Amino acid sequence: MLYRTAGQFKTSYTADQALFPVRQDAILLGVILVFAYLIFPLTASEFAFQTLLIPILIYALAAMGLNILTGYAGQLSLGTGAFMGVGAYACYKLITIFPWMNPIVAILLSGVFSAGVGVVFGIPSLRIKGFYLAIATLAAQFFLVWLFEKWAWLYNYNASGAIQVPNLDIFGLYVSGPQAASVTQYYLVLGVVTLMSILCINLTRGNLGRTWKATRDMDIAAELIGINLMRSKLVAFAISSYIVGVAGALYVFMWKGAAEPNVFDIPLSFQVLFIAIIGGLGSILGNYLGAILIVGLPVVLNLVPSALGLPISSAMVEHLNVMIVGGLIIFFLIVEPHGLAQLWRLIREKLIIWPFPH
């Protein structure tokens, strides 16, 4: 009823291919944006910013980058964590070498470096596919983390071997380092993530998106209809690694504040991959849903026992948490193997024809 599309006629192809051909979708997104841009920042506590809002956005962005590569172009990658690391270290070096540089510019530029590294490690994809490619990207994962540890120039030869984010400001407003306010960082992250989402949606619904999906679905046919597979795959690696690199820079500069090389090790890659798979491969929305489930749910579950006054030790809560989240992941994958985004798509289809069954 609320989702009835009857009466919404399209009279031009522009209207038919608009971002929101259905009016209700636009309204829904508007409501979400009002929450994200006004209501959350005004009401959220420091704790909510640091454990929910900022990390969910950053993880969603990283998953979006991976989704371009794995979900749209069909190239499985296990090197996401390392590519995030490249972004973070590149941003750190940019800030050290050019201290006057605007932090936002530095963050957006750092993606260029991870894009370059991504293309280099994407070259094997021209020859190998599927699980074998995953192994090749795993090599990138191990090599890059090793490099972060051994190449002292990357962390400015400091004794701890970790990168420490300095206080950076834009026109006197601190955006990173210990002096930055969470709400400022949240707005900055939100701005970057919104921008990246818009660009990704446009890319994936246009010609490039079709080229990627064709490469994913049947590469031989794709080549015979005129797709240069090499170009298609390497562009996917470049754009995906760019976004992942920006996510990595945000991860350290806007959230963690400091990072050791092992932060970017394989557990991070897996976490981002799980977000993309559970959210839904080949979907932009799915990355947000997946990040909310994987990043947000454990935090909320942690609060439940104390809120209910249950006498459970915090260690026990942690263990229960892992079990519940693991169970939910399996549950969602059984209910809908194509991820939460597909689940939403089906719900939406049902809503449109409700109350009739078909």
Place this chain on the structure above:
Amino acid sequence: MLDSSEGYTTADGRQIGGVLMEMKNITLRFGGVVAINDISFDIREGEIRAIIGPNGAGKSSMLNVISGFYTPSEGEVFYKGSKRPQMKPFEVARMGVARTFQNIALFEGMTVLDNVMTGRLTHMHSGVFSQALWFGRARDEEMDNREKVERVIDFLEIQNIRKTPVGRLPYGLKKRVELARALAAEPSLLLLDEPMAGMNVEEKEDMSRFILDVNDEFGTTIALIEHDMGVVMDLSDRVVVMDYGKKIGDGTPDEVRGNQDVIDAYLGVSHD
């Protein structure tokens, strides 16, 4: 033998032009197996050219040579009057050769509309940034090509399924969508690999009608492989017959039908 620059007039009065593609002494070997053995023939502008032969005769290999998927071991391919250098399949496609496949090769995860739109991508040139912003050239291009694609969709009568994911369609419709994707490229040469395989009589009639209409309305040159002799003899202007990698016949359907080698290849001949 026909002169390469002159055309001829078909039995039903259509005017056929000069040579569009010429295969000269093509040989294709896979190790010791000779799939194609010294075959020459030409395809003329505006004609419907059939390649027939028993199973394993090398027809699909020949189509793969034409579409650039296989590089011939020996021999040359002439296209639009000049010798075609060794090319990647995507480069051949960009020169105006489109094809369909024996086993349907659609992009299952995409809608019909998106599948047909992929056929247009050799005609789309906007850059990554323009596309990311969905502004200016990328957007105009998208709309122009959508209009062209819609014309093909109308032509093949698949309007009602344009937003359906291809994975959900029945076999006959998938074949038609595949033809639509190839047509959307506005090819100068359209290759059809068994367009009627696995279809019932009604679907075959529909598909035959579409092939004739494509040839008639767009003037597209068509080369097709087909096993249904009735269909081949009705549709095609000239027929190449292959057997065990060799060419055993070439000519109009009537000439081929009367060719003793062809009859032997299809019906078998006693060796006593």
